[in-house]
Amino acid sequence: MKLVDLPNNEWHAIKQLDGPEEDCRRLLDLGLTPGEEVAIVQIAPLGDPLVVSIRGTRIALRRREASWICVQ
Numbered sequence: 001m002k003l004v005d006l007p008n009n010e011w012h013a014i015k016q017l018d019g020p021e022e023d024c025r026r027l028l029d030l031g032l033t034p035g036e037e038v039a040i041v042q043i044a045p046l047g048d049p050l051v052v053s054i055r056g057t058r059i060a061l062r063r064r065e066a067s068w069i070c071v072q
Contacts, residue, residue: 001070001071001072002067002068002069002071003040003052003066003069003070003071004063004067004069006039006040006071008040008041008042008043009039009041010039010040011037011039012038012039012071012072013034013035013036013037013038014033014035014037014038014069015070015071016070017034017068018068018070019065019068020068023065023068024068027061027065027069030059031057031059032054032059032069036054037054038052038069038071039053039054040052040066041053041058047063048062048063049062050062050063052066
């Protein structure tokens with residue numbers, strides 16, 4: 001399942017990142033690492049970007065980036 005497909009405020013563990021290597025490295029640097037719990041907490045009115053909560057902080061991600069994050 002992809003992060004972008006989850007309903008709001010539903011927590012899931014990150015399984016893996018599946019996207020362009022350079023972009024996934026950036027997501028890893030932001031703390032989106034396998035095993036971490038993540039949830040979508042807010043969606044912009046037009047659906048992009050998404051605000052996710054991870055490790056006690058909120059990060060805005062484009063839908064394209066969120067589609068690279070596989071959760072379980």
